[in-house]
Amino acid sequence: DIQMTQSPSSLSASVGDRVTITCQASQDIISYLNWYQQKLGKAPKLLIYGASSLETGVPSRFSGSGSGTDFTFTISSLQPEDIATYYCQQYRALPATFGGGTKVDIK
Amino acid sequence: EVQLVESGGGLVQPGGSLRLSCEASGFTFNFYGMNWVRQAPGKGLEWISYISSGGTTIYYADSVKGRFTISRDNVRNSVYLQMNSLRVEDTAMYFCARELDYEAYWGQGTLVTVSS
Numbered sequence: 257d258i259q260m261t262q263s264p265s266s267l268s269a270s271v272g273d274r275v276t277i278t279c280q281a282s283q284d285i286i287s288y289l290n291w292y293q294q295k296l297g298k299a300p301k302l303l304i305y306g307a308s309s310l311e312t313g314v315p316s317r318f319s320g321s322g323s324g325t326d327f328t329f330t331i332s333s334l335q336p337e338d339i340a341t342y343y344c345q346q347y348r349a350l351p352a353t354f355g356g357g358t359k360v361d362i363k
Numbered sequence: 364e365v366q367l368v369e370s371g372g373g374l375v376q377p378g379g380s381l382r383l384s385c386e387a388s389g390f391t392f393n394f395y396g397m398n399w400v401r402q403a404p405g406k407g408l409e410w411i412s413y414i415s416s417g418g419t420t421i422y423y424a425d426s427v428k429g430r431f432t433i434s435r436d437n438v439r440n441s442v443y444l445q446m447n448s449l450r451v452e453d454t455a456m457y458f459c460a461r462e463l464d465y466e467a468y469w470g471q472g473t474l475v476t477v478s479s
Contacts (some may be wrong), residue, residue: 306465357407
């Protein structure tokens, strides 16, 4: 199985800050990577697919980049409603595998 | 509108069984593979099973292999997870999810609690 290593596991930032999360795959996954947002008690919501494509309706302050084994997820200006846990997930090969998650809160 | 609605969760004793259901609507169900993913309290996401659109390809995580069985009914637009020999560590929210690729979509989940 492809292992996904996500960091940091948690972060605290101020409203308006730029927030960056990284995800590293144990082998080349090309660009077959999703980023999800999960708010407390809710299902994960797809934000980014194909490593950098924004899902319809998702604010443009969210973005993704990378290919191969190294990927980055960015919130350009953190908003109070962005408090959540974020997960990367590869779909290069079955089974789909997830990073460990990054819990984001407001300082 | 795409909808996935899980049901069948509840409280069960260790060694017991449950059958989860996930009913789909708003898309052509038989075009898509389906997954079950679980999340233990306070923990991350764990993929546990996949079934292809026609039901011919099935995968399981090692943690549930031999105990859980995934199936689907393309007439009823539903996917199922039969869970046997349940353990305390199977306690989790169970989500069904459509194809975990660029068309990923998740249900709201059903809670399974295994406790004596």
